[in-house]
Amino acid sequence: MKVIDGGVTAPKGFLAASTAAGIKYKDRSDMAMIYSTVPCKAAGTFTTNVVKAAPVLYDKKIVTESKSVQAVVVNAGIANACTGAEGFGYCEDTAKKAAAELNIAEDAVLVASTGVIGMQLPIQKLESGIEVMAKELSDTREAAHQAACAIMTTDTISKEVAVTFEAGGKTVTVGGMCKGSGMIHPNMCTMLGFVMTDAAISKELLQEALSADVCDTYNMISVDGDTSTNDTVLLLANGMAENPEITEKNEDYRKFCEALNYVNTEIAKMMAGDGEGATALFEVKVIGAKSKEEAKILSKSVVCSSLTKAAIYGHDANWGRILCALGYSGVEFDPEKVDLVFESAAGSIQIIKNGIAVDYSEEEATRILSEPAVTAIANMNQGNAEATAWGCDLTYDYVKINADYRS
Template sequence: MYTVIEGGVTVAAGFQTASTAAGIKYKNRKDMAMIYSEKPCKAAGTFTTNIVKAAPVKWDQKIVKESEYAQAVVINAGIANACTGAEGMGYCAETAQAASAALNVPESAVLVASTGVIGMQLPMDKLKAGIAAMAPELSGTIESGTEAAKSIMTTDTRKKEVAVQFEIGGKTVTVGGMCKGSGMIHPNMCTMLSFVTTDIAISKELLQEALSADVKDTYNMISVDGDTSTNDTCLVLANGMAGNAEITEKNADYEEFCKALNYVNETLAKKMAGDGEGCTALFEVKVIGAESKAQAVTLSKSIITSSLTKAAIFGHDANWGRILCAMGYSGAQFDPEKVDLFFESAAGSMQIIKDGVALDYSEEQATKILSEPEVTAIADVKMGNASATAWGCDLTFDYVKINADYRS
């Protein structure tokens, strides 16, 4: 069993970070970060499903697939390096070259990640200067990790990090992570950059398998605005410095790691959904009693992406008809006359409909429940034992304001 601890990507043995204000797009704030491992790492990754893929995504896909190991990640905020043509791939190569020289690691061991405005060209002089400034400042302190998490934000309002520890084979293993993501967030990966570090010893194949399986229930189950980004990247680096016997098969140790990885990824996913651009509430949707996991996933995603439902959550309005409507156009088959619906939050819980029909509930109490910063809707379709959970947020006036002038 894992224990939640303070910190993020620097808590696992051997990992260090640095951050700097390179002036790539933002002024008077940090906008670059670097993650470095003292030892070479097994690397795994999952990436955007958008056909339009940013240059860093293509670069990282190649590194994860073909390189023997990875040892560093260079991240910039403000400019996405997406839709930048051949120059964009050249920027990735230049970034790797600069990091290679500064850190004394192979270029093939350098991963890159960018987030921000699509279509703008990266100012490589500033980016290279940022790398040179960060390399001597690398530190394994919790504070350094937190600063790195802050530096990769775009429209995020707060840093996002988490870490856990657990024991396997008498060794303490740590998994830590940080991410950014606030807008252009939609299931099947989003404008999110997520970086997970761990000192576990595990084969590259099982590391990738664990990550690929876990994103289905974590990052792929969040939505802010229904837009799937060009830059989505989730990277996991494992340097083996915990000293455990290397995990090469799906045994009890592997399962313990998967549980810890799931907690880290789910926590980061929920932090992104709850920090959606302009939002005031994290909106969680649980579909239970489904006949299959696929059915539950489809229904929960449909509810979480419904603009009308999201607007109702913003207005603290128990407009359950919008939820039932979103379920109805999802494509999943169910009997609407058997659906039970509940709302719950820190303010209490309440059943709103039974067998598809409204109960005589208190609108005042419902509004109180929906006024909390974290709100859950539970839909029971009474068809089986499968379930799924999705996360999103309310739709507010500020979302439009933020995205109406994002490039300025």
């Protein structure tokens, strides 16, 4: 596998465009379109929130029932959530307009929205934006980047990753983009993710690969404990790499899953590190657990702890908060066997051994915790399983951003 500079246009046959439709923002682009020159197999995973936005309901139906997909239309600023039949109708209107402009079937169009809940979409602005984007579709790196920027809300950076690998003597590419900064919590988190590949792969294995991978990537991040109404990850495969179609779990499937995992992991980490108001990516590795499931529960418990997140913001090695978060996770373990280490680009320092603080330097610990990416490694010393979760520190700016989000 090789990491390359790219996004959703990196795989063969994928084009992108963006525009400023004026949906909510007055000074920036707020719509994006991804288009494949040939029909794609489609897979998707969606929010577990009982309150599901209209685009989630619409896309679940398309992914399940449509034979192929060729385009995705995304808007930022308004979530089209809690909007009833009118909101669902706007999903249909969006798909109908895109289908007409691109000369494809209506059920070959997926839609996604992100932004304020409860507001109706200005459908005329969306339709005008579709007209513009359909004429400006491009396979350039810049088109992909601008599309990634257009779907941002409170994000401070765009999030894109691409890789290549060899399958059946052909070069296969996987490229993705996502948005997410707040209302991010495990179990599909407000995040939108779009991953494109030119791999030839069956729809069944495409869905299986995505469903399995989100458990170790997007479902292992948390910014603020809120699971959104709009969470969506879409994976489209157009087969233009011309590799022998992957129809069984062979070596090519393993390589595809590895590439997909890399893309999803990296953009998931970008979301966690770009949490609203955040100054640091906070990674929690739990090792030595009795099972992977227990390791996941333990790591997510720590990464979701508001007190621990605040300590990371203060560069304070307040290890008691981490041990406490492990303790209320619901997993049974012996606290007198736990070891804890902090790591960053500035070095590594052991904080506790066998559940008790060692003689460490607070100044050294603060220096290590002052980096833009910090890791806490908790060794439970009870088995061989491990898992990693990602989050961010909790800052004053998180409250400021969310206190006036609508205004």
